[in-house]
Amino acid sequence: MTQWPTTSFAGNARSGDELKKSHVVDTLGALKVEPWLTAHADPSRWVLLAVSCGANIADYVAQKAVEAGRLLDPVEVVAQVLMTHSSLEVSPTHSEIKLANSYFYDKAMCTLAWKLFLPDEEFSLDHPAANPLIPGRGPPLKLMPPTLTVVA
Numbered sequence: 001m002t003q004w005p006t007t008s009f010a011g012n013a014r015s016g017d018e019l020k021k022s023h024v025v026d027t028l029g030a031l032k033v034e035p036w037l038t039a040h041a042d043p044s045r046w047v048l049l050a051v052s053c054g055a056n057i058a059d060y061v062a063q064k065a066v067e068a069g070r071l072l073d074p075v076e077v078v079a080q081v082l083m084t085h086s087s088l089e090v091s092p093t094h095s096e097i098k099l100a101n102s103y104f105y106d107k108a109m110c111t112l113a114w115k116l117f118l119p120d121e122e123f124s125l126d127h128p129a130a131n132p133l134i135p136g137r138g139p140p141l142k143l144m145p146p147t148l149t150v151v152a
Contacts, residue, residue, distance in 0.1 A: 048080040053113055053130075055085030060129035062145055063138035083150040085132060086110065 050058035058080055065077040092100075092107075100107040114130050115123055124130070128137045 044074040045076055045078045048077060049083075050081075050085075051083045053086050053110065053117075055082035056130060056132055057117070058082060059085065059132050059147075060138075062147075063128065066139040066143050066145075077145050079146045079148075080144075081148045081150070084152050085149070086130075 048058040048062055059082055062077050062080050065072055065075075096105075096107060099105045111125070114125065114127075118124075118127055118129065126134050128134060131137075
């Protein structure tokens, strides 16, 4: 049976001891304690890692976690790794225009992905989730978790 790691807590409803118990769900949906995860993992400490537009979303999730503050206790985003995140804007950059339909970049597909992610009433390529470079994007950087940004 394939086992997918997961955690079994909901908000603040469980104690710290219960939170440290890591569980796996087998393919039939049975939930059981996973000894290795229980001994070595701390599901209250999250590191977000993502690539491309997923990196934008991970950064946005980290921003929202910082803004939520103690509401997420005991869960905390302790770091993030953002790899080759995109910075689409309403006003396209020179490289976006030049490479709009290249082998590695399809602007129409990227725009469609953002339309599927953002609610209709909030869709904009200058939404803080889509564009990490807009002014006033969220909490000051000094409040954000340590971040490794990989660019290419």
